[in-house]
Amino acid sequence: MNFHVMTLFPEMIENAMAESITGRAIKAGHISLNAVNIRDYSENKHNRVDDYPYGGGAGMVMQAGPVYRCYKDIIRKIESETSPKVIYLSPQGKVFNQDMAAEYAKEENLIFLCGHYEGIDERVLEEIVTDYVSIGDYVLTGGELPALVMMDTISRLVPGVLNNDVSAQTESFTDNLLEYPQYTRPEEWNGKKVPPVLLSGNHKKLAEWYREQSVIRTAMRRPDMIAKAELTDEEKLLAKNVMNSVTD
Numbered sequence: 001m002n003f004h005v006m007t008l009f010p011e012m013i014e015n016a017m018a019e020s021i022t023g024r025a026i027k028a029g030h031i032s033l034n035a036v037n038i039r040d041y042s043e044n045k046h047n048r049v050d051d052y053p054y055g056g057g058a059g060m061v062m063q064a065g066p067v068y069r070c071y072k073d074i075i076r077k078i079e080s081e082t083s084p085k086v087i088y089l090s091p092q093g094k095v096f097n098q099d100m101a102a103e104y105a106k107e108e109n110l111i112f113l114c115g116h117y118e119g120i121d122e123r124v125l126e127e128i129v130t131d132y133v134s135i136g137d138y139v140l141t142g143g144e145l146p147a148l149v150m151m152d153t154i155s156r157l158v159p160g161v162l163n164n165d166v167s168a169q170t171e172s173f174t175d176n177l178l179e180y181p182q183y184t185r186p187e188e189w190n191g192k193k194v195p196p197v198l199l200s201g202n203h204k205k206l207a208e209w210y211r212e213q214s215v216i217r218t219a220m221r222r223p224d225m226i227a228k229a230e231l232t233d234e235e236k237l238l239a240k241n242v243m244n245s246v247t248d
């Protein structure tokens with residue numbers, strides 16, 4: 001997976017991605033990061049990339065020219081037969097989720113376009129953007145944090161990035177269920193014991209407990225997800241009882 005990020009703050013992207021699991025994945029060659037400064041494509045002697053909006057109004061708008069030249073340069077260097085997806089981070093986009101991350105993880109190249117100021121000239125968006133994506137119904141100061149959120153989420157799904165593939169299968173949002181609770185040593189802490197089934201070594205019982213806990217947890221914390229999960233009749237009843245007990 002090769003990530004390309006068009007931004008006015010490349011260091012923000014590079015520094016965040018250099019940490020922890022994404023940093024290791026870059027070093028190991030499972031993913032690559034190419035953060036490109038849109039300002040380098042300004043043809044203005046003061047390196048300006050923004051201007052006043054036509055029609056007036058608050059704030060500045062990023063100009064089409066620098067964004068387009070930056071994009072063309074990235075495309076030229078990729079030398080791919082197919083043109084990669086260009087994701088514009090915007091609160092007006094489709095709200096990002098785990099299924100979208102799984103689809104994006106299959107791509108060879110992804111280009112992120114991070115806006116700043118009040119937005120980007122619509123004409124260049126029409127020309128290059130394939131996907132408009134939001135990370136939630138709130139407004140950030142720019143697209144860098146959303147791009148980082150997306151790259152972090154997508155990276156974990158790229159083969160080799162996590163040591164164990166199992167954890168990507170049992171984790172939250174897989175099958176529209178949240179993950180079950182986890183425990184580690186000591187066996188008793190603050191008067192609280194680890195659930196005995198976890199010490200039993202009985203794999204069948206364990207699998208049943210994990211599944212049951214996932215259903216209970218989802219019903220309690222994200223009842224909106226229950227309708228989309230594939231549940232047995234018994235599990236549906238369990239979820240219903242949990243949801244009723246929460247509202248009681």
Ligand code: ADE
Pocket residue numbers: 089090091133134135136137138139140141142143146
């Ligand atoms: N830019 C500003 N707010 C955003 C959001 N919620 N998602 C994606 N990009 C944004």
